[in-house]
Amino acid sequence: MKLPSAAVVFLLGLALAGCYREKREFEAPPPGAAAAGAKATTVLAGGGPALEPGSVATPDRSDLDENAYAVNQGKRLFRWYNCNGCHAGGGGNMGPPLMDEKWLYGHEPADIHASIVEGRPKGMPAFGGRIPDDQVWQLVAYVRSMSGQLRKDVAPSRSDSLSGAPPENVRDNEKPVAASAAASR
Amino acid sequence: MRCRVAPALAAALAFASAVAMAQGRPTVVPGMHDALVAAGPQSGHIGALWNVILAVCAFVFCAILLGLVVALWRSGRGDATTRADVSMLARHERGSYLGVLWAVAVSTALLLAMLVASVLTDRALARLSLVDAVHVEVTAHQWWWELQYSGSPESARFTTANELHVPVGRPVVLTLKADDVIHSFWVPSLAGKKDLIPGRTTTLHLRADQAGRYRGQCAEFCGFQHAFMAFEVIADPPERFEAWMAGQRRPASEPADATTRRGQEVFLRSTCVLCHAIAGTAAAARKAPDLTHVGARTTLAAGTLPNGETEMQRWIADPQRLKPGVNMPAATLPAADLAALAAYLVSLK
Amino acid sequence: MTTARPKQPRLNSVPPTVEEIAALEGAWRDPPGVLGWLAAINHKAIGKRFIVTAFGFFVAGGLLAAAMRLQLAKPDNHLIGPDLYNQLFTMHGTTMMFLFAVPVMQAMSVYLVPLMIGSRSVAFPRMNAFAYWIFLFGGVMLYVAFALDIGPDAGWFAYVPLAGPDYSPGKRVDFWAQLITFTELSGLLEAVILVTTVFKLRAPGMTLNRIPLFVWGMLVTAFMVMFALPAVMLASTALITDRLVGTHFYNPAEGGDAILWQHLFWFFGHPEVYLIFIPGLGFMSSIIPTFARRPIFGYSAMVLSLIATAFLAFGLWVHHMFATNLPELGKSFFTAASMMIAIPSAVQIFCWIATLWTGKLVFKTPLLFVLAFFFVLVLGGMTGLMLAAVPINLQVHDTYFVVAHLHYVLIGGAVFPLFGAFYYWFPKMTGRMLSERLGRWNFWLFLIGFNVTFFPMHLLGLQGMPRRVYTYGAEMGWSGLNALASIGALTIAASMLLFVINVWRSLRSGALAGADPWGAGTLEWSTASPPPACNFAAIPVVAGRDPLWEPGAQPAHVGGLSVDSREVLITTVIEAAPETRESFPEPTVWPLISALATTVLFIGSIFTPWAIVWASVPVGIALTLWFWPRRHENAAHLALERAP
Secondary structure, eight states, X not given: OHHHHHHHHHHHHHHHHHHHHTOOOOOOOOTTOOOOOOOSOOOOXXXXXXXXXXXXXXXXXXXXXXXXXXXXHHXXXXXXXXXXXXXXXXXXXXXXXXXXXXXXXXXXXXXXXXXXXXXXXXXXXXXXXTSOHHHHHXXXXXXXXXXXXXXXXXXXXXXXXXXXXXXXXXXXXXXXXXXXXXXXX | OHHHHHXXXXXXXXXXXXXXXXXXXXXXXXXXXXXXXXXXXXXXXXXXXXXXXXXXXXXXXXXXXXXXXXXXXXXXXXXXXXXOOOGGGSSOOHHHHHHHHHHHHHHHHHHHHHHHHHHHHHHHHHTOOOTTOEEEEXXXXXXXXXXXXXXXXXXXXXXXXXXXEXXXXXXXXXXXXXXXXXXXXXXXXXXXXXXXXXXXXXXXEEEOOSOEEEEEEOOSOOSXXXXXXXXXXXXXXHHHHHHHHHHHHSOOOOOOSHHHHHHHHHHHXXXXXXXXXXXXXXXXXXXXXXXXXXXXXXXXXXXXXXXXXXXXXXXXXXXXXXXXXXXXXXXXXXXXXXXXXXXXHHTOO | OOOOOOOOOOBOOSSOOHHHHHHHHHHHSOOSHHHHHHTOOOHHHHHHHHHHHHHHHHHHHHHHHHHHHHXXXXXXXXXXXXXXXXXXXXXXXXXXXXXXXXXXXXXXXXXHHHHHHTOSSOSOHHHHHHHHHHHHHHHHHHHXXXXXXXXXXXXXXXXXXXXXXXXXXXXXXXXXXXXXXXXXXXXXXXXXXXXXXXXXXXXXTOOGGGSOHHHHHHHHHHHHHHHXXXXXXXXXXXXXXXXXXXXXXXXXXGTOOHHHHHHHXXXXXXXXXXXXXXXXXXXXXXHHXXXXXXXXXXXXXXXXXXXXXXXXXTTOGGGGOTTSSSOHXXXXXXXXXXXXXXXXXXXXXXXXXHHHHTSEEOOOHHHHHHHHHHHHHHHHHHHHHHHHSHHHHHHXXXXXXXXXXXXXXXXXXXXXXXXXXXXXXXXXHHSBOOOHHHHHHHHHHHHHHHHHHHHHHHHHHHTTOBXXXXXXXXXXXXXXXXXXXXXXXXXXHHHHXXXXXXXXXXXXXXXXXXXXXXXXXXXXXXXXXXXXXTSOSSOBOOOSSSTTTSOOSSOOBOOXXXXXXXXXXXXXXXXXXXXXXXXXXXXXXXXXXXXXXXXXXXXXXXXXXXXXXXXXHHHHHHHHHHHSOOHHHHHHHHHHOOOO
């Protein structure tokens, strides 16, 4: 009876994975929980000084990597907040491509979170204090899906728009490698 | 068993009520929202057809029930041992035959009459005069309504949200588009509904013949907050309408005091500008309702809340509590900033 | 090389002897034990479990509805949030439409049709079992998904783009779409079985002109199934590929169309409600003659009405799309068709009234449920005519007016007759009578509760309350009617509880029913209650529409069929003249195993397209082993062949 029990374990695993994948989280972060504000860069969306950094430590929500709803929200926010303006649909333009294997500042969720919140040299604005932290984590999850880092059942499928690249859930996993800023130019 | 169930049920109900009241949504005073109260020719035509068809259907229903009742009354009684009567297999049942024939003939005639009435009403709906019409482009989003009034010249265009002002007695041509999923524009007191379908552009014509406030609501399931995607149609006398249009074309009023000035600063430096626009400031994003004249609207959040400073604060502080699943994130602002922001937005009349 | 001469088969005589009857029982019985239960292919066994399973889904769907009504009982209620509420109404609609309404009708016909036409079996008994297992596994999959928070939440109709990949992330809608695949496969197979059974397995002398109206109804329904279900299978498959591999069927930006979904879905969806309604008409035509003590008036008109309804049903689907921007004149054609379909239904209603008028009425519970039809369905039909008119539709579409209408026609037109059918045929299926007293309580609570629940919804719709809203504001003035509807829902629940209690008690200690407790006229009442495994000790020869009321000339039964094996008489399509004999298969677990393999394929393909490739292998193996000829069966069949 080995095959049936393996199948049961497999199905149970799928099922439990499904539990978290499908959760729709609507709770708001606590008030004052903005991520730490801008540090070194001078380019800020909006043009004014950043707000006071929040007093509450922001949690690590890299678990959103496994939540299809969060990744889908991240995809929407990527469009709404005009990340496409520099990164195009992941292919890169003024900003580096996000679909490939080269990561200038790290590919882990915490690294991408820092890139979005603190900004990066040569033009990545610091969105800390401007984009709420839970949305930043959603964007982090989506960005990771662009290079196929997420599980296929969590990554989003095609969007209801003109299609450029293949849907995120059929992209190959681009094994991340660290790249230097000089090499990327 | 019964003794334990009733108190438990009462406690559960009490708890639910308490929870509901604690998070209570402040009551909006709705505009007229009734398909049988017509305030314009479109809903008027439909109401007239409704009366005709209701009368015919009521007559037919009563006639059939009467036939059944008479049949039950006049038929014999028997039981399982009563011998089944198969004698009619050898003869023609004239009475039943004629009865069924006449009933079918009358039914067919009535159906034809209703069909004709329906087509004539359709025709009347299509023949609304569009002379001197106001043109508005309605784009439905999850879960709010974007309204763009056309203008001549083009610079006279303006965008507002969730509150459609129309002049009494003039036709309105609504061009309907959807940004994400299928929605449906329905203001029952003025007209029938029309779906807004992504990838398609459709139109709806209506006219309000009486001044007043009319409520509309999205009528095609569109996701989490389909239940709270309402809008208002405010029919103004012509002069008031023109004054409203002129006001809407102006950029947002400048903040008059320190609080509202601080509120504007907060607006421009927070998440708000990533989605909302206020004409006359640097905020020009089109992903969320245009806030240029939000202070003048009667409701907030697509008819969910009445407009006021307290409600504005409550909404901005935690939209998810009032409309779980909505696309607006909670503000992570300190209390003073939040109050100033609300004061500023409410001042944008 | 000579083999031993096969044993000469025993053939039945007329009248059959006791030994022959015992041998027949042995030949047609399903094996005992758990394995026997899993391997069962007797149509009565499959039919009973099919009915019980469908009824189980009915109760589940009802509980979902009760939860919804509890949430809507008060304005601004926080009992259930929008996410769960969306799942609830999606599950309720999906359960009732795909897992209860059509399957229960097919289940009833699987049980009853062979008995009514004088056959020992359905046409493809193993495929019948396979269809049941597929149905069961699909339903279980859906409910397991719901329990794990992967239940669908885009409505039972799953309009795109909301149900598309961009606005329904995760796998929820995929489970819904795959449920469609399960239930439509099951439905299509059942339809094929039904048509073949009705056309080829009738008792000699039962010309098409003499088959019971219920059998006509199921025949017509089966044809409709074969034309309607492929549309939704196609639509849901296109949705799955959109969501899984990024096709653009429903993506307007890349040349697809959101309206394509609506056309495909409603081309199925409108006939679907007639798939539910027409069997209900069949129940009516079975119960009324028995309880009016006379054959139905206007048999030919009734048959033609059924056929006309089936054809017309395929020409109405756009009336679900009147609010879209399809051309207005085109919409008016669908108004005409939607009104026209009332005519054949009216013919049926008037013929029934004529039958009741000129009969001798027996007021038992089945007749009560039948009489409720006239009130409930006709009211629903009237609101249907209102909805058929485009201008009115544009006001009340997608409001609670439609919720009221659909429940009036479906519950009035199908569920009330179905309960009448339960009370009518329960004695046949179990050998025991249901309690009349509990039956009346069940009936009146159901009727009153139903009207209290759904009549106010007409008014709510006219007052502007849209469908699929998880709550509403106190300021809208909808609170009173909603509270009333919720009370009615609890009343319906109470009536269902009474039904379950009635069944439970009757199974244990109900009055013994004889072969024909109601004095009915159709063939199923000529055999014992419950029927023996072989249905009839000898296949009857039929000379009229109500064989038990019109005994025919000699000979009355068929002789010469084998009593040692499952031999079935095949007759011609129209005249039911004996044509040939066929040996039917023995019980086997391969339908179950094939269904399991198919389930793995279907569920796997929710997650990866490669499942279609890899999971086809076990399916292929299972099917091959299913059909592999068995030596001893072949030998037995050969022994039955006669030299010319």
